[in-house]
Amino acid sequence: MAEQKRDYYEVLGIDKNADEAAIKKAYRVLAKKYHPDVNPGDAEAEKKFKEASEAYAVLSDPEKRRQYDQFGHAAFEGGAGGAGGFDFSGTDFSDIFGDIFGDFFGGSRRGGARRNGPMKGSNVRGSIRITFEEAVFGCTKEIELNVKETCNICKGSGAKPGTSPETCTRCGGKGQVVFNQQTFFGTVQNVQTCPECQGSGKMIREKCPDCRGTGYIPMRKRYSVDIPAGIDNGQSLRKPGLGEPGVNGGSRGDAIIEIQVGRHPIFQRQEYNIFSTVSMSYAVATLGGEIVIDTVDGKVIYDVKPGTQTDTKVRLKGKGIPTLRNKEVRGDHYVTLVVEVPDKLSAEAKELLKQFDALCGDTLNAAKKVSGTDSDSDPRDGKDSKKKKFWK
Secondary structure (H helix, E strand, C coil): CCCCCCCHHHHHCCCCCCCHHHHHHHHHHHHHHHCCCCCCCCHHHHHHHHHHHHHHHHHCCHHHHHHHHHHHHHHHCCCCCCHHHCCCCCCCCHHHHHHHHHHHHCCCHHHHHHHHCCECCCCEEEEEEECHHHHHHCEEEEEEEEEEEECCCCCCCCECCCCCCEECCCCCCCCEEEEEEEECCEEEEEEEECCCCCCCCEECCCECCCCCCCCEEEEEEEEEEEECCCCCCCCEEEECCCCCCCECCCCCCCEEEEEEECCCCCCEEECCEEEEEEEEEHHHHHHCEEEEEEECCEEEEEEECCCCCCCEEEEECCCCCECCCCCCCECCEEEEEEEECCCCCCHHHHHHHHHHHHHCCCHHHHHHHHHCCCCCCCCCCCCCHHHHHHHC
16 A cells, blocks of 8 residues: 655645745755755655655646645646656756755855855954043044055056966856756756856966965055944944955945943943932932032033932933934933932031931930930940840
């Protein structure tokens, strides 16, 4: 009795409404996993590879898929040829196997074409350190970058003066070579970057003594960089055209510049808001009054309300960081008010503070009143057993 075939959608692990891209992606994963070249001598892997290939051959073809959705496996019974009696004629596996064997053997059909055409130059990286205030309001800084410039001796050809680059004999100037790979379905033709000329299509027999055949001279150049207001620590700026030269007529790469913002002794930043802590005297906190608050815009006067408690937070609207998109729009500055306790008082000040405390609830003697002791005895002196028990 013939083994019953699994549902093609189940084989590929896709939904019945999957589009062409999803079908191809699912098959590519299975083909790379179970291909006989990757699993030599593994009969089970070969079986799964054939099963996945058959499912792909049907579901990737709109007409075959329509028939399969309507009649199931019966739509293809009696087919001849291919693996297991299934007819693979008319199914294009070249795109997928080109990718797969490119991964296996280091080649790539698309990659070779890219290498032979214009390629943008590599990016270069650098960093600039600025102060907290410079990050808030923006600034202009200079940076030195290691870059490459066209060699003045060979004018970028890489060849010794009086000579010229020659057409690569291996690829014929195409920059890519073709090789054949035997697969389960027969011979598959693949393309990879020419290993002799690295995709340029040219060979340099006599190299320029100045640039050693590269066509470029490394140097250190200084650039002026405008840093926008509101930039944060760790963010980067991209400066187009300041990177490495392109290949085969491609444009220069970019400069990626990371911004490092120094710490501030007073302010802390969260997104576009600023946070700080300001001390106020006990008298100001109790009676109310004006205090001076430092902001990135300078000092501002703030009116403290009577009875303000320590750790009260106030908001100074629009005194924060400008946004990168619109420097006219700014965050806020949040200030935590903390009552400052003096660590040194004169005898007269101490006496006046005691009088003030007596008028405000006599908090200095509150513990003595709870313990039932008078002001001249200390329950910790060890002379009264009841007092000892209170302090255990």
